[in-house]
Amino acid sequence: MSDTPAPIYQRVKQAIISQIRAGHWQPHQRVPSESELVTELGVSRMTINRALRELTSEGFLIRMQGVGTFVAEAKAHTALLEVHNIADEIAARGHRHSSKILQLKARAANDEEAAALDIQPGQQLFYSQIVHYENDVPVQIEDRCVNPSAAPDYMKQDFDQVTPYIYLTQAAPLTAGEHIVEAVVPTLQERELLQLDEQEPGLVIHRRTWSGKTVVTAARLLYPGSRYQLFGRFTHQR
Structure with a gap:
């Protein structure tokens, strides 16, 4: 030990x-x-x-x-799956994190995005798409929709220097979240970005987070199925 x-x-x-x-x-x-x-x-x-x-x-x-x-008020229910900064996760493994910003823009929310963020269709949201690398190997495509009312300066951030996680936890402290996990067949573009073989599956986490009663962000996090596994730990209290 x-x-x-x-x-x-x-x-x-x-x-x-x-x-x-x-x-x-x-x-x-x-x-x-x-x-x-x-x-x-x-x-x-x-x-x-x-x-x-x-x-x-x-x-x-x-x-x-x-x-x-x-x-914070002590919670009576089981804690949610923890939300971590991918850069910290990679650093904890002794590896180097880097990222590439593919898109960062303000645009109108479609029906699905509006429902996820609890805003009106057509209302403005902030959208970012970032690929995260571990020792120059792509490990995650992060597609993120952000509620401007919760994080008004999102578009002003330098995501070459900090991850969205860092800004969002400072601008709108996390009080609740939800995860949905599923296996998917990546698109051709996603396979190219993650350097996947043709038959290799992807693993997606759909994540929404709240600060108080406000939905802050809805993210789709795509991982290579062969190079990533989810880990969770829980304790049972009598």
Whole structure:
């Protein structure tokens, strides 16, 4: 068994989780600011930011832009499949992430997209299509529709430098999500983008996320069936 210490941001996360579980930080209580935590814990602001961002995605905290970070209400139901930043997943495997932006535009929502985002058909949405690479091998095509009311500056982001996940979790903190998983036959264009053989299947995750009562984004994430597997973990509490 490895005795390598956990990364600093992971230890920060565990320290915050311990405060919440011990009842020192109550639901709806405002937690110290990033600057205060930097001083208190003696770590970098980048480390604190990453810890708070991941704890928000995992449902422990709620971040309200311009207001602060608060302890989330404890949930009585089983947690949803976690939502992660693909760049972090790739880095955790010791590999290099890169991406290529194929499309980034504002356009009118069709009926299906409007239903997914809970907006009116014809209403403007933001659309992006990005291919993600792991050590220069394509591993995901990300087709994403974004609700402009939840993420108004989406089109201004430099997605060569940050993933949509990073901006969206800051602009509209994740409070709920849903996943639908299915096997698909990729189109010719998708096979070319993912460098798939003719008979190779694709694995798709259809994901919607909410911030409060607002649907923030609806994404279609296509993976090569032979180079990717889904992993989930759950615990059973009596």
